[in-house]
Amino acid sequence: MTSRATRGRRVTATALGAAVALLLAGCGDDGGSGSSDDPIVVGISLPLTGDFSEPGKGVQRGYEAWAKITNDNGGLLGRQVELKILDDQSNADRVVADYEQLIGKDNVDIVVGPFSTRLVVPAARVAEEYGMLFVEPAGAAKEVFAQGFKNLFYAAPAVADDHYNHLAEYLLALPPGQRPTTVAYAAMDDPFAQGTAYGLKAKLEAGGVRTVVDEVYPPNTTDFGTIAAKIAASKADMVVGGSQYQDGVNLIVALQQLDYQPKLAAFSTAPTSPEFAAAIGNKTEGILAPTGYTQKASYPSNVEFVQKYTAQFGSPPEEDEANAYTTGQVVAAAVSAVGCAEQGECQQKLVDWIRGNKVETVVGPLTWDATGKPQGAHMIQQWVGGQIQIVLPTEAKEVDVVYPKPAW
Amino acid sequence: MPSGALLFQSVILGLLLGGLYALLAAGLTLYFGIMRVVMIAHSAFLILAAYLAWWSHARLGVDPLLSMVVTVPLFFGLGVLLQRLLLARLRPVTLTMMSVLLTFAIAVLIEGLLGYAFSGTQRRIQLGYGSASLGLFGARIAVVKLIAFGLAAVALLTLYLLLKRTRFGWALRATIQHPDAARLIGIDTDRIAGFGFGVGLATAAVGGTALALDTTIYPSLHWHWIGPLMAIIVVGGLGSVPGAAVAAMLLGLVQSLLQIPLGTTWAQTVFYLALFATLAFRPQGFFGGRLAQRF
Numbered sequence: 001m002t003s004r005a006t007r008g009r010r011v012t013a014t015a016l017g018a019a020v021a022l023l024l025a026g027c028g029d030d031g032g033s034g035s036s037d038d039p040i041v042v043g044i045s046l047p048l049t050g051d052f053s054e055p056g057k058g059v060q061r062g063y064e065a066w067a068k069i070t071n072d073n074g075g076l077l078g079r080q081v082e083l084k085i086l087d088d089q090s091n092a093d094r095v096v097a098d099y100e101q102l103i104g105k106d107n108v109d110i111v112v113g114p115f116s117t118r119l120v121v122p123a124a125r126v127a128e129e130y131g132m133l134f135v136e137p138a139g140a141a142k143e144v145f146a147q148g149f150k151n152l153f154y155a156a157p158a159v160a161d162d163h164y165n166h167l168a169e170y171l172l173a174l175p176p177g178q179r180p181t182t183v184a185y186a187a188m189d190d191p192f193a194q195g196t197a198y199g200l201k202a203k204l205e206a207g208g209v210r211t212v213v214d215e216v217y218p219p220n221t222t223d224f225g226t227i228a229a230k231i232a233a234s235k236a237d238m239v240v241g242g243s244q245y246q247d248g249v250n251l252i253v254a255l256q257q258l259d260y261q262p263k264l265a266a267f268s269t270a271p272t273s274p275e276f277a278a279a280i281g282n283k284t285e286g287i288l289a290p291t292g293y294t295q296k297a298s299y300p301s302n303v304e305f306v307q308k309y310t311a312q313f314g315s316p317p318e319e320d321e322a323n324a325y326t327t328g329q330v331v332a333a334a335v336s337a338v339g340c341a342e343q344g345e346c347q348q349k350l351v352d353w354i355r356g357n358k359v360e361t362v363v364g365p366l367t368w369d370a371t372g373k374p375q376g377a378h379m380i381q382q383w384v385g386g387q388i389q390i391v392l393p394t395e396a397k398e399v400d401v402v403y404p405k406p407a408w
Numbered sequence: 409m410p411s412g413a414l415l416f417q418s419v420i421l422g423l424l425l426g427g428l429y430a431l432l433a434a435g436l437t438l439y440f441g442i443m444r445v446v447m448i449a450h451s452a453f454l455i456l457a458a459y460l461a462w463w464s465h466a467r468l469g470v471d472p473l474l475s476m477v478v479t480v481p482l483f484f485g486l487g488v489l490l491q492r493l494l495l496a497r498l499r500p501v502t503l504t505m506m507s508v509l510l511t512f513a514i515a516v517l518i519e520g521l522l523g524y525a526f527s528g529t530q531r532r533i534q535l536g537y538g539s540a541s542l543g544l545f546g547a548r549i550a551v552v553k554l555i556a557f558g559l560a561a562v563a564l565l566t567l568y569l570l571l572k573r574t575r576f577g578w579a580l581r582a583t584i585q586h587p588d589a590a591r592l593i594g595i596d597t598d599r600i601a602g603f604g605f606g607v608g609l610a611t612a613a614v615g616g617t618a619l620a621l622d623t624t625i626y627p628s629l630h631w632h633w634i635g636p637l638m639a640i641i642v643v644g645g646l647g648s649v650p651g652a653a654v655a656a657m658l659l660g661l662v663q664s665l666l667q668i669p670l671g672t673t674w675a676q677t678v679f680y681l682a683l684f685a686t687l688a689f690r691p692q693g694f695f696g697g698r699l700a701q702r703f
Contacts, residue, residue: 049528050528051528053527053528054527054528054529189673215671215672216671216672216673217671217672217673218672218673218676220629220632221672222623222624222625222629222632223425223622223623225421225424225425225550225553225664226418226421226664226667226668226672226675227667227672229414229417229418229421230414230667230668232417232548233411233413233414233417245530246530246532246624247624249532249624250532250623250624253538253539254550256539256541257539257540257541257548257550257552257553258417258541258548258550259541259543259548278534279532279534280538280539281534281535281536281538281539283539
């Protein structure tokens with residue numbers, strides 16, 4: 001109840017702020033918002049509390065690292081970068097009010113995206129209404145790009161549906177006798193998690209690989225016994241989990257409890273987490289995962305990022321941090337190239353620049369299509385010899401793919 | 409049509425799950441029997457116990473089962489205090505309704521404190537035997553699920569013997585059946601009710617430990633549990649411990665089997681369908697008789 005009341009007040013405050021702003025604008029232009037000594041204010045709403053608080057804080061650290069590293073290097077256009085971060089409490093209604101406030105009342109120069117697909121879409125809609133550039137670190141599901149947004153860019157190598165592209169190519173290129181013939185899919189009812197599994201499913205089905213189990217479970221599922229029983233009973237050659245972190249761990253443990261031994265097991269997100277091995281009792285051998293970011297990548301800005309981030313926060317960055325940092329890099333590249341950072345006409349110039357150029361980032365060079373969808377694919381990592389290593393694409397691999405995988 | 413092996417596996421999983429439901433529902437129905445209290449916070453205490461088991465394993469390196477040495481007496485004491493200091497002060501006329509509000513507040517308080525202390529991150533106890541299993545006619549039984557089921561069975565049996573074979577149990581049942589008559593024959597019903605609450609909450613401590621062995625826990629997980637548990641005790645007949653146990657086993661089994669054709673999302677609705685059917689056709693519940701004559 002409290003939050004609803006507060007929100008009511010905030011909306012009123014925003015409306016009031018907008019009215020005052022209009023009044024002031026009517027009185028004449030006093031002091032430009034883009035003068036050369038003012039900091040460039042970047043507005044962000046993040047889920048710092050609530051369901052997405054853990055990844056939300058990761059994204060926050062990524063943005064903070066970007067601001068600090070940029071400022072230490074002399075800022076943007078000679079101006080310092082200042083972050084203005086609001087907490088949306090993982091609530092899609094709140095995120096809208098937050099961006100309205102940031103753009104309308106706080107008059108920030110740039111806005112960048114929040115965390116989670118569910119929050120990106122409403123936030124992007126507000127940015128679009130105000131004609132603001134909207135680079136975002138976390139809207140990987142295909143719904144994001146089906147909304148007709150013209151100012152949105154996803155700052156990562158690939159959308160969820162394309163995460164497994166390298167794996168699909170690899171599997172379909174195997175000789176028919178070795179190729180897996182049946183696959184079991186289990187995906188969380190979440191646009192991102194489901195997108196990864198269904199992207200692979202579409203490609204494998206098109207290549208003639210049969211789907212024998214196709215399960216969707218709600219995000220709050222804690223008991224995976226029956227889902228695992230179905231998968232085990234199907235004796236599928238391969239299991240694909242469209243998972244976030246904990247559900248992936250639970251599903252793998254449930255499958256191991258049933259002594260199901262597939263030739264290949266691929267799970268999104270969970271296997272790349274530092275706690276993964278301990279969480280499933282070190283029975284990780286052969287598990288695959290797509291990954292959009294690795295600290296080991298040799299792109300020049302990544303080496304700087306990992307080193308300075310580690311100095312700032314005491315531990316190396318993970319994917320959430322890297323995606324936020326990438327978002328900052330894309331914005332910085334556009335601002336430096338166009339030479340402006342304020343609301344108004346400048347925003348369209350920034351959008352046009354990003355649309356037509358390639359940006360070098362910590363996750364590699366990025367380009368986008370007309371809907372803001374990045375044009376790459378994720379690397380595939382596999383647990384080999386007790387650590388997670390890049391196996392695909394071949395040009396980036398650290399070791400060869402182990403297939404069929406050893407028993408877990 | 410699912411294969412026989414899958415059906416058999418699902419029956420086993422359903423029974424193991426039903427055992428845990430039975431223990432958790434037993435405590436909940438006990439409170440209602442004792443003083444017509446709807447204890448919304450029961451599952452919050454359950455999650456609290458699960459967190460204590462997780463914490464003692466992750467931070468102190470103790471086997472989660474050993475955490476019960478502390479949590480069971482602790483929860484018994486908390487239950488007594490909760491009844492004596494808070495619930496007993498509610499006015500009898502509005503007791504049932506106000507108890508919903510009061511225990512709702514306690515549930516939110518526990519959830520908030522858990523989130524504050526341990527953050528909203530999902531947690532899971534990492535046991536060396538977490539993925540070990542035993543074979544049974546082609547099906548697999550996970551060791552942790554078996555331990556959880558064993559805990560539930562032992563706790564339920566203890567509860568049953570306590571109610572049927574001890575003077576305290578007789579006094580408690582007398583208090584449930586007819587408080588005035590119980591007072592007339594010299595039972596201190598206030599004290600007994602307090603101890604009854606303690607026993608109910610102690611089952612939450614055992615249940616929480618059992619739960620923590622094989623599932624993920626997070627502070628708001630209790631909302632996920634309270635609905636099915638409420639449905640179970642209504643289907644079983646409010647206040648009837650054996651009714652709750654039977655309804656729990658049955659609904660756990662049906663839920664597990666329904667997951668085969670319907671998937672996880674829709675299988676959850678079995679509890680609410682059973683709840684509607686019970687309220688529509690047999691409001692007193694399917695397994696208990698009139699409240700006064702239960703067990």
